[in-house]
Amino acid sequence: MEKKILKFNDKEYKISDLSEEAKAQLTNLRVCDAEISRLKAQLAITETARNTYTQVLSNLLPKK
Secondary structure (H helix, E strand, C coil): CCCCEEEECCEEEEHHHCCHHHHHHHHHHHHHHHHHHHHHHHHHHHHHHHHHHHHHHHHHCCCC
16 A cells, blocks of 8 residues: 655655644645636636626727
């Protein structure tokens, strides 16, 4: 069975050897990373929509 290893600050740690508190903090970091990824994707979607709305508005305004 493969041991799960945490690479952190250029060091390696066996996750099974970590304290429960350290494991909880690792879980917190993973949750934060997942949320950051989700928010980046949501931002990309929102920016794309905003660009489309800007283009549509530009096309609808009277030409001067």
